[in-house]
Amino acid sequence: MWTLRNTFHRTSAAFAPQRRALTAAAIAEGKVPINNLFVTSTEVTKKTAPVLIGLTNTLEQKFTKVGYFRPIQPIVETDHHIDVMKQQLGLTKSVDQLYGVTSERAIEYWLNGKGDDLVEEILERYEACREGHDFMIIEGSQISKHESAMSWKINVDIAKAIGSPVLTISDFSESANTNGELLEEILSRTALNKDQVEGAGLNFIGNIANRVNTKDPKALRDAIRSKLREKDLPFLGFLPRDDFIASKRLNEVTHQLGAKQLFGTKAIPNNVVVTSAVVATSALKDLFAHLKNYKDGALVITSADRSDVMLGLMASRLPGILPNVSAIVLTNGSYPHSNTQEILQGVEALDKTGLSIPIFSVPEDTFTTADKFSKVSTDILPTSSLKIDRSKQLFDEFVGKESIIGELDEGMVVNRSPKQFQHFLFSKSRAVQRHIVLTEGEDIRVLQAADQVLRQKLSKVTILGNPDDIERHAKSLNLDLSRANIVRTADSDLLERYVDQYFEKRKHKG
Numbered sequence: 001m002w003t004l005r006n007t008f009h010r011t012s013a014a015f016a017p018q019r020r021a022l023t024a025a026a027i028a029e030g031k032v033p034i035n036n037l038f039v040t041s042t043e044v045t046k047k048t049a050p051v052l053i054g055l056t057n058t059l060e061q062k063f064t065k066v067g068y069f070r071p072i073q074p075i076v077e078t079d080h081h082i083d084v085m086k087q088q089l090g091l092t093k094s095v096d097q098l099y100g101v102t103s104e105r106a107i108e109y110w111l112n113g114k115g116d117d118l119v120e121e122i123l124e125r126y127e128a129c130r131e132g133h134d135f136m137i138i139e140g141s142q143i144s145k146h147e148s149a150m151s152w153k154i155n156v157d158i159a160k161a162i163g164s165p166v167l168t169i170s171d172f173s174e175s176a177n178t179n180g181e182l183l184e185e186i187l188s189r190t191a192l193n194k195d196q197v198e199g200a201g202l203n204f205i206g207n208i209a210n211r212v213n214t215k216d217p218k219a220l221r222d223a224i225r226s227k228l229r230e231k232d233l234p235f236l237g238f239l240p241r242d243d244f245i246a247s248k249r250l251n252e253v254t255h256q257l258g259a260k261q262l263f264g265t266k267a268i269p270n271n272v273v274v275t276s277a278v279v280a281t282s283a284l285k286d287l288f289a290h291l292k293n294y295k296d297g298a299l300v301i302t303s304a305d306r307s308d309v310m311l312g313l314m315a316s317r318l319p320g321i322l323p324n325v326s327a328i329v330l331t332n333g334s335y336p337h338s339n340t341q342e343i344l345q346g347v348e349a350l351d352k353t354g355l356s357i358p359i360f361s362v363p364e365d366t367f368t369t370a371d372k373f374s375k376v377s378t379d380i381l382p383t384s385s386l387k388i389d390r391s392k393q394l395f396d397e398f399v400g401k402e403s404i405i406g407e408l409d410e411g412m413v414v415n416r417s418p419k420q421f422q423h424f425l426f427s428k429s430r431a432v433q434r435h436i437v438l439t440e441g442e443d444i445r446v447l448q449a450a451d452q453v454l455r456q457k458l459s460k461v462t463i464l465g466n467p468d469d470i471e472r473h474a475k476s477l478n479l480d481l482s483r484a485n486i487v488r489t490a491d492s493d494l495l496e497r498y499v500d501q502y503f504e505k506r507k508h509k510g
Contacts, residue, residue: 032411033411034165034407034408034411035134035135035136036130036135036136036137036138036162036163036164036165037059037135037136037137037138037164037165037166037167037205037408038138038140038155038158038159038162038164038165038166038167038202039051039052039055039137039138039139039140039166039167039168039169040139040140040141040155040166040167040168040169041140041142041168041169041170041171041210042168042169042170042171042189042193042196043142043170043171044142044148044151047171047173047210047211047379048081048139048169048171048210049080049081049084049379049380049391050210050239050242050245050380050387050390050391050394050395051169051208051210051239051391051395052081052084052085052137052139053084053088053380053388053391053392053395054239054391054392054394054395054396054399055137055167055395055404056068056085056088056089056137057088057392057395057396058395058399058401058404058405059135059137059404060089062135062405062408063134063135064134065132065133065134065135066089066133066134066135066136066137067089067091067129067130067132067133067135067136067137068082068085068086068089068091068098068136068137068138068139069098069099069100069125069126069129069130069136069137069138069139070082070098070099070100070138070139070141071099071100071101071122071126071138071139071140071141071154071155071158072099072100072101072102072103072106072122072140072141072154073099073100073101073102073103073141074102074103074141075102075103075104076377079379080379080380080381080382081139081379082095082098082099083095083381083382084380084381084382084388085098085137085139086098086382087382088382088388093129097125097128097129098129099125100121100122100125100126101118101121101122101125103141105118106118106154107150109121110150110154115153115154115157118154119154119157119158119161120456122158123158123161123162124456124457126138126162136164138158138159138162138164140155140158140159141155156200156201156202159202160200160201160202165202165203165204165205165407166197166202166203166204166205167205167206167207167208167236167404168193168197168204168206168207168208169207169208169209169210170186170189170190170193170207170208170209170210171210171211172185172186172209172210172211172212172213172238172241173210173211173213173241175212175213176213177213177214177215179214179216179219179220179223180223182212182213182214182220183220183223183224183227186209186212186224186235186238187227187231187233187235189207189209190206190207190233190234190235191233193207194207194233194234204234205234205236205404205407205408206234206235206236206403206404206407207234207235207236208236208237208238208239208399209235209237209238209239210238210239211239211240211241211246212238212239212240212241213240213241214240214241217238217240217398220238220240221238221398224238234403234407236399236400236403236404237395237398237399237400237403238398238399239391239394239395239398239399240394240398242390242394243275244273244386244387244390245380245387245390245391245394246378247273247274247275247297247378248273248274248275248376248378249271249272249273249274249378249381249384250268250272250273250274250299250326250327250358251268251272252376252377252378253274253299253327253373253376254268254327254329254360256372256376256377257329257360257362257369257372257373257376258362258363259329259360259361259362260360260361260362261358261359261360262330262335262336262344262359262360262361263344263345263356263357263358263359264327264356264357264358264359265356265358268358271383271384271386272297272326273297273326274297274298274299274326274327275294275295275296275297275298275326276294276295276297276298276299277298277299277300277301277370277373277374278290278291278294278298278299278300278301279300279301279302279366279370280300280301280302280306280309281302281366284308284309284312287300287309287312288312288316288322291322291323291325292322292323294323295323296323296324296326297323297324297325297326298323298325298326299325299326299327299328299329299373300313300325300327300328300329301328301329301331301366301369301370301373302328302329302330302331302366303330303331303332303334303366304330304331304332304334304335304336304361305334305336305337307336307337307339307340309328310328310336310340310344310357310359311340311343313325313328313357314344314356314357317357325357326358327357327358327359327360328357328358328359328360329359329360329361329362329369330359330360330361330362331361331362331364331365331366331369332363332364332365332366333361333362333363334361335361336359344359434459434460435459435460435461435462436453436459436460436461436462437462437464438450438461438462438463438464439464440464440465441463441464441465441466441469441470441486442465442466442469442470442473444473444477446463447463447470447473447474447477447479447481448477448479450463450479450481450484451474451479451480451481454480454481454483454484455480460485461481461483461484461485462484462485462486462487463481463484463485463486463487464487465486465487465488466488467486467488470486471486
């Protein structure tokens with residue numbers, strides 16, 4: 001196995017556009033080429049977009065047509081992974097074609113004991129999605145923080161059925177931030193992930209640590225190099241926590257606060273960043289002194305009766321003494337005094353002065369608003385070009401790209417489970433698209449088999465028999481034969497041909 005121990009110390013090289021063929025030794029070991037990768041987080045987190053973006057950038061240097069599929073799509077407004085991956089890979093399929101089922105539908109399947117039906121529906125959509133691609137990135141999902149065991153079981157079943165190796169992402173945003181402690185935790189969690197994945201009967205490609213809280217990422221990288229000379233763990237690298245990637249956008253903040261805009265430019269660009277929140281309850285001079293310790297992009301939360309704060313912040317923009325404030329949020333649903341409103345409207349009309357600051361109103365009090373701000377969830381959008389570039393930069397610097405490609409080039413041994421073997425057979429059948437003629441339309445078992453074949457889209461089906469009787473049986477058994485061609489043999493121009501075929505198939509029975 002290629003590991004970071006072997007390759008992390010190397011500088012990233014340009015990858016050849018064609019894929020390296022499996023070696024004779026690999027073939028002798030029963031290995032097959034790897035044409036997909038199942039990427040999943042070991043925690044309930046939506047902050048894996050930077051890793052996916054960096055991984056995509058790496059794989060596109062190796063494979064010509066990389067695709068993306070998400071078996072289960074979470075229903076949350078702040079998750080934009082499909083949109084970002086569609087944009088990054090230049091995919092022409094619609095968003096609806098890039099996932100299997102929604103998280104709500106997955107939970108419904110699972111709670112009703114229909115896990116196999118869930119996997120089958122996802123596999124069918126995966127097969128359609130992967131057409132035209134020579135490599136697929138499959139992103140696993142954590143359906144619910146309360147149902148992590150269920151999420152893991154579903155991810156395992158899907159990865160097994162597809163026959164995909166697994167790459168795990170471990171979140172370190174809440175871990176200790178001394179490099180010594182981080183090093184030990186990274187190695188420990190990589191070993192645990194390896195045991196968990198291989199214990200489930202899957203091939204483990206490796207682990208990537210995400211949002212690592214380190215004050216010196218280069219020193220941590222060097223420490224990992226040294227430590228991995230002693231150990232044989234498939235650790236692929238890490239992404240340090242980055243303030244810019246973690247920053248909030250103003251439109252995200254105002255939407256999640258339920259804020260109503262009162263003044264300022266109505267069309268807020270997607271790239272307006274909010275770096276922090278400052279609660280303005282002190283005197284103006286103290287607020288100004290406090291703001292000097294902040295970066296550009298601070299959002300000021302204050303009461304609507306603080307006209308001095310609103311006007312003072314606008315005036316402070318002229319000489320550029322203070323960091324730029326991204327917006328002002330007024331609490332308790334209040335509006336500024338009428339005299340203050342006139343001044344604000346006048347400044348807004350003269351927007352060329354550069355003094356105007358977007359001002360919003362929220363119904364909650366100051367404490368509640370500040371608390372809600374701290375819980376605002378963010379993600380990377382397709383338009384977040386600077387965050388996307390930053391993600392690629394960090395991935396290139398701190399993740400062993402060669403080790404990822406090396407693992408994929410090594411191939412893997414596939415031990416097909418019954419469900420995976422069934423999926424393999426079904427896929428081959430769909431590709432060939434034969435036409436089955438079922439002669440005994442009065443047999444309930446025949447009708448049930450026809451229903452199964454049609455639902456799986458394995459073949460075209462013609463059923464010979466009385467259409468009225470067949471439709472009556474289908475309705476009573478809740479079978480869907482709407483796509484079957486039902487032929488009354490006595491009325492068919494092909495009767496003699498059917499008779500001859502039937503005779504040939506049955507003559508051995510006497």
